[in-house]
Amino acid sequence: MATTEAFYTAVQPSPLGQRFCLWHADAAQAPRALVVHVHAFAEEMNKSRRMVALQSRALAAAGFAVWRMDLLGCGDSAGEFSDASWAAWVDDVLASVALARERHAATWPGAAPPELWLWGQRAGALLAAEAAQALAEPVNLLFWQPSLQGKQVLQQFLRLETAGALLGKNQEASSTQADAKGGARAALARGEVAAVAGYGLAPALTTGLEAARLAAPARQARLEWLDLAPAANQEPTPAAQRHIEAWTAAGWQVRHRSVAGPSFWQTTEIEEAPDLLEATTHALLTSPMAVPSCLGQAAQAALRQVAA
Numbered sequence: 001m002a003t004t005e006a007f008y009t010a011v012q013p014s015p016l017g018q019r020f021c022l023w024h025a026d027a028a029q030a031p032r033a034l035v036v037h038v039h040a041f042a043e044e045m046n047k048s049r050r051m052v053a054l055q056s057r058a059l060a061a062a063g064f065a066v067w068r069m070d071l072l073g074c075g076d077s078a079g080e081f082s083d084a085s086w087a088a089w090v091d092d093v094l095a096s097v098a099l100a101r102e103r104h105a106a107t108w109p110g111a112a113p114p115e116l117w118l119w120g121q122r123a124g125a126l127l128a129a130e131a132a133q134a135l136a137e138p139v140n141l142l143f144w145q146p147s148l149q150g151k152q153v154l155q156q157f158l159r160l161e162t163a164g165a166l167l168g169k170n171q172e173a174s175s176t177q178a179d180a181k182g183g184a185r186a187a188l189a190r191g192e193v194a195a196v197a198g199y200g201l202a203p204a205l206t207t208g209l210e211a212a213r214l215a216a217p218a219r220q221a222r223l224e225w226l227d228l229a230p231a232a233n234q235e236p237t238p239a240a241q242r243h244i245e246a247w248t249a250a251g252w253q254v255r256h257r258s259v260a261g262p263s264f265w266q267t268t269e270i271e272e273a274p275d276l277l278e279a280t281t282h283a284l285l286t287s288p289m290a291v292p293s294c295l296g297q298a299a300q301a302a303l304r305q306v307a308a
Helices: 045-059 085-109 123-134 150-166 173-175 179-191 203-211 240-250 272-287 297-307
Strands: 003-010 018-025 033-038 065-069 117-121 139-142 195-196 197-201 221-229 253-260
Touching: 003 045, 003 173, 018 045, 018 085, 033 045, 033 085, 033 123, 045 065, 045 117, 045 272, 065 085, 085 117, 085 123, 085 203, 085 297, 123 139, 123 150, 150 195, 150 203, 179 195, 221 240, 221 272, 240 253, 253 272
Parallel strands: 033 065, 033 117, 117 139, 139 221, 221 253
Antiparallel strands: 003 018, 018 065, 195 197
């Protein structure tokens, strides 16, 4: 039976080195693969906790071992959000991979090294891709509604403070600066921490985030790309399609699927997307056919029907 274990571990010998981790696995049998989760950015992480927990338990029940870590300054890990840098978060992802492998070796000492997946959600996909580039061997990637550019993530986040000021939720901020985005930008340009929507943003984080791109790592493997939409089986957006084509051209085996469900990472109440849970487990359990991902979904489906 799959179980969940919560614990703290040190990724470095410093006051900021403690990380909160979760391990989902069935100790009675070696897993078919290791899945390392890379969570979303800021409040999107908190809104997504239930869905990530449900998916982790579903994958563990299906024979996978799932490692989750709150990155530096996030959740129950050490530090404040303002202590985080983009480089430190990439290092945390790499530490997660190493620790998950150590846990696997200790739990199933006779088992062969398992296949590895990095599961990135939203901005976590940017971190996962960058970490995959730094690893010495190929790693499969699972994306949940991936952010395509860190610059866009930062811009959207800075707008939260502007919206709060316009709604009168932050009277002090609105009286001292007409444009909260400009104020945060100015603080960051001075090398200061900018307070946005209750989070402290350090230049070391925003500089790396703003430069991040969803680029294909050099060592090709599989990419399972899952999006949520008002209806199932919709085509990817033009921007997403361009990225899918670029990854395919770089030698990656890419499979995209959209499923119906709410954008749970940004809803007011905590919501679930059951179809995404099912689609994710199915994606990791099945190997994609060699159908060009640059084709639209309708063309891909037609080719698969012919092949069947």
